[in-house]
Amino acid sequence: MFFRSMKISDTYRVIELLRQIGNADFVPPSKWWFAIRLLFPTFHVFVLEDDSGAIVAMVFLNLLSNPKYGWRGYIDYVVVDKSARRNGFGRKIMEGTLARAKKLGCQEVLLTTSNPDAQALYESLGFRVRSGRNFSKVISESCGF
Ligand SMILES: CC(C)(COP(=O)(O)OP(=O)(O)OC[C@H]1O[C@@H](n2cnc3c(N)ncnc32)[C@H](O)[C@@H]1OP(=O)(O)O)[C@@H](O)C(=O)NCCC(=O)NCCS
Numbered sequence: 001m002f003f004r005s006m007k008i009s010d011t012y013r014v015i016e017l018l019r020q021i022g023n024a025d026f027v028p029p030s031k032w033w034f035a036i037r038l039l040f041p042t043f044h045v046f047v048l049e050d051d052s053g054a055i056v057a058m059v060f061l062n063l064l065s066n067p068k069y070g071w072r073g074y075i076d077y078v079v080v081d082k083s084a085r086r087n088g089f090g091r092k093i094m095e096g097t098l099a100r101a102k103k104l105g106c107q108e109v110l111l112t113t114s115n116p117d118a119q120a121l122y123e124s125l126g127f128r129v130r131s132g133r134n135f136s137k138v139i140s141e142s143c144g145f
Helices: 008-021 031-037 089-103 116-124
Strands: 002-005 043-049 055-066 070-080 108-112 128-131 134-138
Touching (some): 008 031, 008 043, 008 055
16 A cells, blocks of 8 residues: 555546545536645645555545644545445555644644544544534644644
């Protein structure tokens, strides 16, 4: 397994994975949206390759700063290819994302989910319910600027 940042040439595969989210109302962004957003230093998409080099999972990480809480990472769109689920890829891409968020200076990471399978994964990685479907995990004690 290989965790890395998305390249522009991965766009079609990433859009394919986004279509697997399971929400009928969800329309994935266009390739142009990715082309522009990937230039932002606060926007990250990570992918996970299996041992054959195929992309099997993806995740978004958005960084936002706040004078009280410092840098926070917002994790969105954690998706593992339907045919590859239950093989540890979800855990692996989340571990990679948490490590990268820490390296990027995030003191805390947040996410929202209503998927009970995903919730079990996040809780096992140390996320705790913040309110309703919102979860967070402190990754550095030195909060604030
Ligand atoms: C949620 C999702 C990312 C999990 O990916 P995965 O590769 O199947 O997960 P893993 O194999 O790494 O499993 C990690 C943990 O997740 C939980 N889990 C994942 N799938 C599960 C299932 N079908 N039933 C119960 N628990 C499940 C378990 O706690 C598991 O730990 P365990 O293997 O020790 O039991 C994947 O099912 C997915 O892409 N779902 C659709 C998109 C989605 O809902 N994403 C979350 C939005 S926030």
